[in-house]
Amino acid sequence: xxxxxxxxxxxxxxxxxxxxxxxxxxxxxxxxxxxxxxxxxxxxxxxxxxxxxxxxxxxxxxxxxxxxxxxxxxxxxxxxxxxxxxxxxxxxxxxxxxxxxxxxxxxxxxxxxxxxxxxxxxx
Numbered sequence: 001x002x003x004x005x006x007x008x009x010x011x012x013x014x015x016x017x018x019x020x021x022x023x024x025x026x027x028x029x030x031x032x033x034x035x036x037x038x039x040x041x042x043x044x045x046x047x048x049x050x051x052x053x054x055x056x057x058x059x060x061x062x063x064x065x066x067x068x069x070x071x072x073x074x075x076x077x078x079x080x081x082x083x084x085x086x087x088x089x090x091x092x093x094x095x096x097x098x099x100x101x102x103x104x105x106x107x108x109x110x111x112x113x114x115x116x117x118x119x120x121x122x123x
Contacts, residue, residue: 001031001034001035001115001118001119002027002031003108003111003112003115003116004024004028004108004111004112005108006104006105006107006108006109007104009021009024009104009107009108010101010104025047026046026047026048028047028107028111029044029046029047029069030046030047031111031115032044032069032072032073032076032111032114033046033072035076035080035114035115035118036072036075036076038118038122039075039076039079039080039118040079041072041075041076041079042072042075043072044065044068044069044072045065045068047065050062050065051065063094066094066097067090067091067094068090070090070091070093070094070097071090073090073093073110073111073114074088074089074090074093076114076118077110077113077114077117080114080117080118080121081117081121082110082113082114082116082117082118083113084110084113085106085109085110085113086106093106093110
């Protein structure tokens with residue numbers, strides 16, 4: 001599964017006018033759902049439909065989706081023995097997604113830890 005470097009994830013959207021972020025979120029959500037399903041955890045709605053619903057719900061659905069995504073990351077980490085940093089509290093992780101630059105470090109780091117733990121467990 002694809003892993004993400006936080007520096008690339010932070011800089012490439014500037015060059016691609018945000019398209020890289022869309023692709024990154026779509027792939028992360030898809031891979032996280034695969035890992036969740038294989039680990040016996042709940043899947044969440046795909047990223048793109050959640051963002052489209054945000055247009056109708058004044059941005060509420062994407063906010064709820066982000067909290068569910070962080071909760072899924074914590075559940076996957078617990079199921080596969082991965083480390084979540086800085087804390088394994090979904091709402092706090094959601095709040096950290098609002099912090100410039102640091103959000104990319106946390107998001108990419110936790111996602112990569114989950115992928116590594118899942119792939120190691122599968123071997």
